[in-house]
Amino acid sequence: MTTNVTNTIINIGANDHDVDLFEGQYIVPNGMAYNSYAIIDDKIAIMDTIDKKKTEEWLANIDAVLSGRKLDYLAVPPAMFTSRQGSYNSTGGRKPDYLIIQHMEPDHSASIKAFLEKYGDVTVVGNKKTFKMIRQFFPGMDLKNTLEVENGDTLDLGNHQLTFVFAPMVHWPEVMMTYESSEKILFAADGFGKFGALDAEEDWACEARRYYIGIVGKYGAQVQSILKKAAGLDIEKICPLHGPVLTENLGYYINLYDTWSSYEPETDGVCICYTSVYGNTKKAVELLVSELERKGVPVGAVNDLARCDMAEAVEDAFRYDKLVLATTTYNSEIFPFMRYFIDQLKERNFQKRTVAFIENGSWAPVANKIMKADFEDMKHMTIAKNNVTILSALNEESTAQIDALADELSKGYLPVSAKTQAELDPTALFKIGYGLYVVTCNDGKKDNGLIVNTVTQVSDNPNRIAVNVNKANYSCEVIKNTGRLNVSVLSEDATFKIFEHFGFQSGKNVDKFAGYEHQAKAVNGLPYLTKHANAYISGNVTGMVDLGTHIMFICEVTESVKLSDIETMTYTYYQNNVKPKPETDKKGWVCDICGYIYEGEDLPEDFICPLCKHGAADFSKLE
Numbered sequence: 001m002t003t004n005v006t007n008t009i010i011n012i013g014a015n016d017h018d019v020d021l022f023e024g025q026y027i028v029p030n031g032m033a034y035n036s037y038a039i040i041d042d043k044i045a046i047m048d049t050i051d052k053k054k055t056e057e058w059l060a061n062i063d064a065v066l067s068g069r070k071l072d073y074l075a076v077p078p079a080m081f082t083s084r085q086g087s088y089n090s091t092g093g094r095k096p097d098y099l100i101i102q103h104m105e106p107d108h109s110a111s112i113k114a115f116l117e118k119y120g121d122v123t124v125v126g127n128k129k130t131f132k133m134i135r136q137f138f139p140g141m142d143l144k145n146t147l148e149v150e151n152g153d154t155l156d157l158g159n160h161q162l163t164f165v166f167a168p169m170v171h172w173p174e175v176m177m178t179y180e181s182s183e184k185i186l187f188a189a190d191g192f193g194k195f196g197a198l199d200a201e202e203d204w205a206c207e208a209r210r211y212y213i214g215i216v217g218k219y220g221a222q223v224q225s226i227l228k229k230a231a232g233l234d235i236e237k238i239c240p241l242h243g244p245v246l247t248e249n250l251g252y253y254i255n256l257y258d259t260w261s262s263y264e265p266e267t268d269g270v271c272i273c274y275t276s277v278y279g280n281t282k283k284a285v286e287l288l289v290s291e292l293e294r295k296g297v298p299v300g301a302v303n304d305l306a307r308c309d310m311a312e313a314v315e316d317a318f319r320y321d322k323l324v325l326a327t328t329t330y331n332s333e334i335f336p337f338m339r340y341f342i343d344q345l346k347e348r349n350f351q352k353r354t355v356a357f358i359e360n361g362s363w364a365p366v367a368n369k370i371m372k373a374d375f376e377d378m379k380h381m382t383i384a385k386n387n388v389t390i391l392s393a394l395n396e397e398s399t400a401q402i403d404a405l406a407d408e409l410s411k412g413y414l415p416v417s418a419k420t421q422a423e424l425d426p427t428a429l430f431k432i433g434y435g436l437y438v439v440t441c442n443d444g445k446k447d448n449g450l451i452v453n454t455v456t457q458v459s460d461n462p463n464r465i466a467v468n469v470n471k472a473n474y475s476c477e478v479i480k481n482t483g484r485l486n487v488s489v490l491s492e493d494a495t496f497k498i499f500e501h502f503g504f505q506s507g508k509n510v511d512k513f514a515g516y517e518h519q520a521k522a523v524n525g526l527p528y529l530t531k532h533a534n535a536y537i538s539g540n541v542t543g544m545v546d547l548g549t550h551i552m553f554i555c556e557v558t559e560s561v562k563l564s565d566i567e568t569m570t571y572t573y574y575q576n577n578v579k580p581k582p583e584t585d586k587k588g589w590v591c592d593i594c595g596y597i598y599e600g601e602d603l604p605e606d607f608i609c610p611l612c613k614h615g616a617a618d619f620s621k622l623e
Contacts, residue, residue, distance in 0.1 A: 188239065591609045
């Protein structure tokens with residue numbers, strides 16, 4: 001398997017369709033991809049090796065790329081084999097100069113010895129922990145040339161410059177990622193990987209989610225740290241060690257990783273996981289599913305833990321915002337498959353969910369008590385009040401308990417219907433304060449949104465609002481051209497992820513509403529937020545005022561709808577409760593708006609925050 005990433009970077013990895021269990025536990029019906037990359041420049045670098053089962057194929061791929069053979073198979077234009085050092089497709093080819101090792105897990109490092117036996121003079125690049133593990137995996141192996149790098153060190157290959165970004169415990173302690181600046185590529189080690197070979201036709205998110213939750217899920221804080229580092233890089237492609245190279249709409253993949261690593265629910269819905277010995281607990285689950293669906297509650301997944309792929313069930317529990325566990329009392333404990341499932345959740349730092357319990361027992365049911373104790377030890381969990389106890393089989397009392405549980409779980413799910421006629425609720429305008437808002441628009445091809453902190457009602461007859469938008473934002477030009485916008489008034493339940501999603505990336509580069517679940521269309525056809533907002537207001541621009549850095553759009557209100565009674569998120573509330581506090585011991589300046597840190601003693605007067613586009617006046621010095 002050899003495929004172009006760019007004209008000078010080639011994936012020289014291999015597909016493995018013989019593997020049945022990845023890491024000895026994860027079912028991979030569509031195999032696995034083991035990626036390795038060759039960077040062809042004045043100096044040639046090989047990025048990571050490959051699983052031992054595919055060593056010979058991998059070495060053959062390297063030989064083909066370096067010698068210029070099999071170009072028709074490689075589908076690489078001959079022009080890429082020209083450099084200041086001569087022709088790559090000359091007799092004998094060239095040899096690699098560097099072997100860069102980002103991750104020492106054997107599916108990526110097992111071919112190091114075979115590679116060094118063939119290319120003995122190559123310089124092996126790694127960090128201190130990398131070389132310690134090499135000695136552990138290959139005792140007695142002689143490393144002739146080594147280059148030990150520190151976090152932030154660079155390596156010049158000619159036209160390509162590599163910067164090493166340490167990512168400890170994502171998901172081993174020696175892991176580092178590599179940023180190539182000329183082609184704006186992040187070599188992400190195990191980050192952004194997925195199960196499945198590259199020739200498998202399957203949804204990326206499903207197998208990437210199962211991969212992440214199963215393998216990396218415990219280390220959310222560490223992933224959050226590397227995402228913050230990546231936010232400061234200009235990335236156009238992500239090259240993982242498993243799965244496809246990511247080249248389009250990178251915001252979609254990064255936002256998913258942000259959601260997963262912050263342990264936030266990805267999708268509204270209920271996941272139900274159960275065990276049933278004689279079928280009575282299963283009947284209770286089926287009744288609950290029926291009641292939830294009747295109330296319009298999305299049931300995302302129902303898993304029989306004795307029969308399903310356990311990793312899939314764990315993935316489902318992390319995906320949805322509510323979890324119901326149903327099991328029997330068994331030997332004064334809970335049924336073994338349920339015990340194993342809960343242990344898997346605990347091991348991966350399961351948190352920030354609502355969980356409910358159904359127990360069955362013929363003489364001394366204790367399953368609910370045992371399960372509840374497990375989840376009370378987890379962070380930010382909400383335990384349902386209406387849990388269910390079945391004595392052998394469903395009866396009138398336990399059926400009523402299921403009805404009550406369905407009622408409780410249905411709270412918060414407000415179905416949004418398509419709107420055909422504008423609604424004007426004056427109380428929606430009362431939600432406006434010195435708060436924070438998502439302003440949405442459409443450029444004719446896609447919806448877009450941004451964060452603003454200045455929206456005011458300027459008259460009530462006729463109803464008009466003023467919306468200030470920074471000229472540096474893509475939406476400003478869109479609103480000037482289209483004359484239409486929506487304002488979603490953010491409420492106090494909005495998470496920092498909302499601000500990252502709409503404020504830390506540009507609509508020029510990403511489609512912010514692609515795959516975004518919590519949205520609906522107003523009568524004017526523009527989106528508004530259906531969650532984390534307590535009102536939305538639609539406006540037609542009737543005037544514009546140039547304020548220097550900002551444009552003030554004066555808008556006639558065409559629709560205003562109240563969505564909830566949750567308090568509006570004020571700027572003060574955001575600063576005190578939502579925005580992460582800077583965690584650095586370095587000298588520098590922090591943006592008061594979004595938290596971006598500028599490292600340096602002096603902040604230039606004309607500095608513009610690369611994330612939220614606010615100027616130096618909105619930065620405070622770190623103490």
